[in-house]
Amino acid sequence: MNPSQGMLKPDSFKGKTILVTGGGTGLGRSMGKYLLELGANLVISSRKKDVIDKTAQELMKETGGNVLAVPCDIRKYEEVEQLIVAAEKEFGPLHGVLNNAAGNFISPTERLSHRAFDIIVDIVLRGTYYVTLAAGKNWISKKQAGTFLNIVTTYAWTGSGYVVPSACGKAGVLALTRSLAVEWAKYNIRSNAIAPGPFPTEGAWSRLLPGELAKQFDPAKRIPLKRVGEHQELANLAAYLLSDYSAYVTGEVVTIDGGEWLKNGGEFSHLDQVTDEMWNMFEKTRK
Numbered sequence: 001m002n003p004s005q006g007m008l009k010p011d012s013f014k015g016k017t018i019l020v021t022g023g024g025t026g027l028g029r030s031m032g033k034y035l036l037e038l039g040a041n042l043v044i045s046s047r048k049k050d051v052i053d054k055t056a057q058e059l060m061k062e063t064g065g066n067v068l069a070v071p072c073d074i075r076k077y078e079e080v081e082q083l084i085v086a087a088e089k090e091f092g093p094l095h096g097v098l099n100n101a102a103g104n105f106i107s108p109t110e111r112l113s114h115r116a117f118d119i120i121v122d123i124v125l126r127g128t129y130y131v132t133l134a135a136g137k138n139w140i141s142k143k144q145a146g147t148f149l150n151i152v153t154t155y156a157w158t159g160s161g162y163v164v165p166s167a168c169g170k171a172g173v174l175a176l177t178r179s180l181a182v183e184w185a186k187y188n189i190r191s192n193a194i195a196p197g198p199f200p201t202e203g204a205w206s207r208l209l210p211g212e213l214a215k216q217f218d219p220a221k222r223i224p225l226k227r228v229g230e231h232q233e234l235a236n237l238a239a240y241l242l243s244d245y246s247a248y249v250t251g252e253v254v255t256i257d258g259g260e261w262l263k264n265g266g267e268f269s270h271l272d273q274v275t276d277e278m279w280n281m282f283e284k285t286r287k
């Protein structure tokens with residue numbers, strides 16, 4: 001067994017329809033692909049029609065599954081409502097929503113214009129609650145069960161300098177996840193989140209590690225398990241949390257980061273730079 005293998009039983013998603021926002025690229029594409037392999041009907045959406053159309057064609061070819069690509073800017077509520085109508089028209093009832101779309105960049109906060117702050121929070125938080133509200137109202141009015149899975153990050157609860165708009169947006173998404181897990185449990189709607197550490201994607205790497213930064217701050221070096229994540233590892237977790245296997249899990253945020261955030265929060269974590277020779281010396285002086 002290795003982390004690049006699928007985990008769930010084949011056909012775990014047979015007859016299920018899942019919407020993945022930002023499903024044309026990066027992690028959304030990888031998670032969507034695995035759901036297709038497990039038998040789901042997949043709806044992918046993002047702003048760029050050409051990107052999602054191309055991904056839909058590729059995924060259908062690679063998996064033999066059904067993919068509907070619907071252009072939608074999640075900051076526009078009418079477009080979100082139309083997205084859900086289009087999904088149901090194609091595949092019937094929607095069973096799960098993977099809120100994956102996001103925007104991000106690095107910058108000292110004092111250099112940001114107010115518009116730059118807005119643009120990120122609007123995608124990450126407003127976009128996520130628009131999709132959640134539209135899908136939730138639809139499920140509740142039709143007395144259907146449903147599952148939300150929201151992609152956040154570990155700085156949703158630690159905060160982080162240089163990505164402050166994203167941190168604020170993701171913290172809001174985490175609050176939304178936990179709040180609705182309780183409020184909408186009576187409608188049989190579950191709500192969970194995943195907090196990934198670094199998983200290489202073009203979208204994240206180009207914006208968060210531009211130029212020389214990727215070499216200078218190799219994320220793998222800061223991670224106790226000494227590597228970045230593999231997309232299939234995330235896809236396995238996402239599929240579990242969207243599936244009925246996790247029917248009793250709600251309001252949870254699962255971290256998948258190789259130990260990164262705990263290490264960086266740990267008061268003495270920097271002691272991994274102490275060499276064996278130094279430890280031997282301390283031991284001698286102690287005895």
Ligand code: HXC
Pocket residue numbers: 102103104105106107111112113114115116117119120153166196197198203204207208
């Ligand atoms: C400072 C910036 C900026 C930057 C844009 N702005 N880029 N400010 N630093 N690098 C400012 C602009 O000056 C402008 O403000 C405002 O933001 C809007 O810029 P636009 O370019 O008009 O916005 P738009 O074309 O809508 O692009 C949105 C975007 C873009 C977020 C900037 O990068 C995008 O579309 N991203 C989507 C995908 C994405 O970001 N993926 C990465 C997710 S990774 P003014 O005032 O000048 O008009 C992720 C990982 C988290 O979230 C955790 C990792 C461990």
Ligand code: NAP
Pocket residue numbers: 021022023024025026027028045046047048049051072073074075099100101102103104123127151152153195196197198199200201202203204
């Ligand atoms: P990505 O490929 O850039 O994915 C972001 C997606 O969001 C894109 O497909 C983008 O498509 C879509 N999007 C952006 N604004 C949108 C809008 N207004 N309406 C609809 N769709 C929009 O980056 P990624 O790395 O795969 O990130 C996916 C998710 O994982 C994000 O939530 C990110 O915060 C999270 N995450 C990533 C990492 C990592 O290491 N990669 C770590 C932690 C968390 P369009 O531009 O076509 O709209």
